[in-house]
Amino acid sequence: MAQKSLLLIDDDTELSALLKNYLEPQGYRLTMAHTGPAGLDLATGGQHFDLILLDVMLPETDGFEVLKTLRRTHLTPVLMLTARGDDFDRILGLELGADDYLPKPFNSRELSARIKAICRRMELLPASSQQQCLAIDELLLDPATQKASVQGRELALTGTEFAMLHLLMANQGKLVSKQHLSEKIMGRRLSAFDRSIDMHVSNLRRKLADVQPKERIRTLRGSGYMLVEIR
Secondary structure, three states, X not given: OXXXXXXXXXXXXXXXXXXXXXXXXHOEEEEEEOOHHHHHHHHOOOOOXXXXXXXXXXXXXXXHHHHHHHOOOOOOOEEEEEEOOOHHHHHHHHHOOOOEEEEEOOOHHHHHHHHHHHHHHHHHHHHHHHOOOEEEOOEEEEOOOOEEEEOOEEEOOOHHHHHHHHHHHHOOOOOEEHHHHXXXXXXXXXXXXXXXXXXXXXXXXXXXXXXXXXXXXEEEOOOEEEEOOOX
């Protein structure tokens, strides 16, 4: 695996140093910033990062504002680091476009697993470029360019959202369980209180509705989701 470049935005300098010592021997290159503005400057300054690790509680500009500003121009995968037990932080981070979240304090091996899962998901997107375009009604998804559009208008999807839409479109008219989505998209089994799949689907719905306000993703309560035709 080629060396991955990570950006850690966290004001805890001791934790940052520990993570640097833990992650770099695994083949990651870690750049650090300790304030929101400094992290945002690095994230948008032209340097490529495969993943951003973003703490919520930051001085000057908090993690939510950093993510909100970042998503206006960049779709770089983001793993939010949130306060343990604070569901509001986790849900808000996903609503703003985070790819995943991890509560603090966290186990370093769990962090490594989350990083690997997100990076693996991003690596699989180019591999899908050999697949044919998917078209349902006026919704078009092109794996070769990793772009999706409705009525010719491109959707600004994160890598996680693109992978989820691809899976739903490939199974159009069929139930796709939350468990299957979690394993294929998030790289882990769905836990009892994990809202990540629901929030990613909600974001997809919102972006689709911004272009064409018709229901495309149907919820089968307690089971999963189904992408349907709108004719």
